[in-house]
Amino acid sequence: DTAVSQTPKYLVTQMGNDKSIKCEQNLGHDTMYWYKQDSKKFLKIMFSYNNKELIINETVPNRFSPKSPDKAHLNLHINSLELGDSAVYFCASSLVVGSQETQYFGPGTRLLVL
Amino acid sequence: RKEVEQDPGPFNVPEGATVAFNCTYSNSASQSFFWYRQDCRKEPKLLMSVYSSGNEDGRFTAQLNRASQYISLLIRDSKLSDSATYLCVVIGRGSTLGRLYFGRGTQLTVWP
Numbered sequence: 001d002t003a004v005s006q007t008p009k010y011l012v013t014q015m016g017n018d019k020s021i022k023c024e025q026n027l028g029h030d031t032m033y034w035y036k037q038d039s040k041k042f043l044k045i046m047f048s049y050n051n052k053e054l055i056i057n058e059t060v061p062n063r064f065s066p067k068s069p070d071k072a073h074l075n076l077h078i079n080s081l082e083l084g085d086s087a088v089y090f091c092a093s094s095l096v097v098g099s100q101e102t103q104y105f106g107p108g109t110r111l112l113v114l
Numbered sequence: 115r116k117e118v119e120q121d122p123g124p125f126n127v128p129e130g131a132t133v134a135f136n137c138t139y140s141n142s143a144s145q146s147f148f149w150y151r152q153d154c155r156k157e158p159k160l161l162m163s164v165y166s167s168g169n170e171d172g173r174f175t176a177q178l179n180r181a182s183q184y185i186s187l188l189i190r191d192s193k194l195s196d197s198a199t200y201l202c203v204v205i206g207r208g209s210t211l212g213r214l215y216f217g218r219g220t221q222l223t224v225w226p
Contacts, residue, residue, distance in 0.1 A: 043158065043201070043216040056213060090157055100146065101205065103214065105157035 004106040006091050012112045013081055020077045021109045023091030032074040034066060035090040049074055081113045117141060120202050120217035127224055131192045135220045137185040137202030146205040147178055149187050153198045192224045
């Protein structure tokens, strides 16, 4: 299937732990993103990579570190997890046609920090 | 002030009803506009782009008013399957590629 996939789908962990979320897209897109959707349902961009280069880095704690080994993968590593990190994390990739950009989202990773 | 503001609802309407959602954006230089749909516990998916002249896709009509910085989505003949959260999305002129701003979404429930 052509899609944006994320693993794991669910992640429950203790405060202070380090965890990673992986994302892969086989759509051939050049640009990938990480978003965070909190309990109030706001979807906010965290990072964006274009051809493995970081192009957007919103005000996100240094504990969050994205890594893009190639343009089809964008992983997110989180150090020293805190309660406030509990959220749904969505990966996305985008296709630009002319001036129109469409983003395709992965299924989300539901992170719960205890 | 948030970049994109939406009435969170919820809107509860019977099947067959017509329902309209509104959205305002703060950056007058915003260039591109979209409506995304997000089902419960699922990822957002593009519903439709919004063009200056207004556009229609089946039962869905999107309108843009640049002067008022206002976007709307009209759903006619609502179906049960339309129940979801509708997200207003804006991209600013000159923004770094991919800098989409999402509203918090308007929740719609269509009942039989």
